[in-house]
Amino acid sequence: MFASTRPTVRRRALAAAGTAAALALTLAACGSSNDDSSSMPGMDHGAKPSASASATASPSMGDMPGMDHMAAGNGLSDTKDGYRLTSTDTTLTAGKAAAYRFTVTGPDDKPVTGFAVDQTKRMHFYAIRSDLTGFQHIHPTMAADGTWTADLSSLAPGAWRMFASFTPDNGAGKDTAFVLSRTVTAPGTATKTPLPAAAKTAEADGYAVTVKGEPMAGMAHPLTVTVTKEGKPVTDLQPYLDTYAHLTAFHEGDTAFAHLHPTTKVNGDHGGPELSFNAELPTSGNWRLFLQFQTGGQLHTAALTLNVG
Known part of the structure; x- marks a missing residue:
């Protein structure tokens, strides 16, 4: 009896190991930036x-x-x-x-x-x-x-x-x-800077950026970013590295890296005010997001903290 059950036990163990390995895979980040x-x-x-x-x-x-x-x-x-x-x-x-x-x-x-x-x-x-x-x-x-x-x-x-x-x-x-x-x-004297609290908005060079969406760890989830200036929608975003904005995230504590892929199609120098991203953040906790976008030939970088459940 034991001889006949060992192959089954072995197959179940291998299947469980394969499932665990698959679950362990997280997103491979692709980066892009300016010079x-x-x-x-x-x-x-x-x-x-x-x-x-x-x-x-x-x-x-x-x-x-x-x-x-x-x-x-x-x-x-x-x-x-x-x-x-x-x-x-x-x-x-x-x-x-x-x-x-x-x-x-x-x-x-x-x-x-x-x-x-x-x-x-x-x-x-x-x-x-x-x-x-x-x-x-x-x-x-x-x-x-x-x-x-x-x-x-x-x-x-x-x-x-x-x-x-x-x-x-x-x-x-x-x-x-x-x-x-x-x-x-x-080298030198280093003092930790506390991470700002989670927020939905950030400012950069007079532009206001608002993030909508509630991502969950390990699950793909859409995020929408809206860009305004002086309360008015921004519609003159320029293509930057073949997209209207680049969004990079780093996890608090271990600096784990993630790239949130843009899904908004590029159509000349009039992007915005809304930009869509496919977010898949593998770990719960606080993530620091850096959104880069370009207007008038100038690159802007806005940063905010996003809490992921």
């Missing part, structure tokens, strides 16, 4: 830049310089499916512009030099302090040997996480979106 103009030096929790904005309290395990082999799928790992984000930079000078250099290696341990274009760029790069201040969103440049250089604006002291978002255009990971990250430290 120099989207770098917000020392940006605080709002949309105003502040080079002296303070950073974090004592670093957690996820904030140790270099990188931590943490769960893949939310950007909190330097390796996934044989691809690895490598860098010799574990510290960067605080208080001034800094160059962060890194390489992506493939399953063959060789530098990857072929990347697919995603939202007009081959590599999207993000920097955020562990208290979710200092947001920067830039496009690095790659040398012939596969070394990328991300020119960062001034970093306030504290622990930072650097995210690289890319899609290989050949090899084992062809057409697969990856988000990998490493942590660095900007």
Whole structure:
């Protein structure tokens, strides 16, 4: 009898393991950003830049310089499916512009030099302090040997996480979106900045942004963003990286990364006032959202806290 039941037990165990593995997968974030103009030096929790904005309290395990082999799928790992984000930079000078250099290696341990274009760029790069201040969103440049250089604006002291978002255009990971990250430290006195309370509105450069929607952790949910200025609907949003707005989110506590995909179709320089996004935030808690949109050739960044149940 026991011999006849073992295969069934084994199959059930394998099925349960497969289900758990599938549930463990979260969204793979795709990033996009502007070049120099989207770098917000020392940006605080709002949309105003502040080079002296303070950073974090004592670093957690996820904030140790270099990188931590943490769960893949939310950007909190330097390796996934044989691809690895490598860098010799574990510290960067605080208080001034800094160059962060890194390489992506493939399953063959060789530098990857072929990347697919995603939202007009081959590599999207993000920097955020562990208290979710200092947001920067830039496009690095790659040398012939596969070394990328991300020119960062001034970093306030504290622990930072650097995210690289890319899609290989050949090899084992062809057409697969990856988000990998490493942590660095900007030496100096660092004091944690409290995360602003959850809110539905934010301001940036005279524009007001309102977010509607109640996302639940691990479930796809629509979000609507409305942009106004002086109480009037904004209808002159310009295309930015093939869309009218880019929305990036970071989770409080572990800085997990998520990209909220726009669904509004682009039709010339008259986007707005409403923009639609497909939100899938894998973890409950507070997320800091950074909405980037462009008018008159200028990029604006609005930030707000969204609580996810």
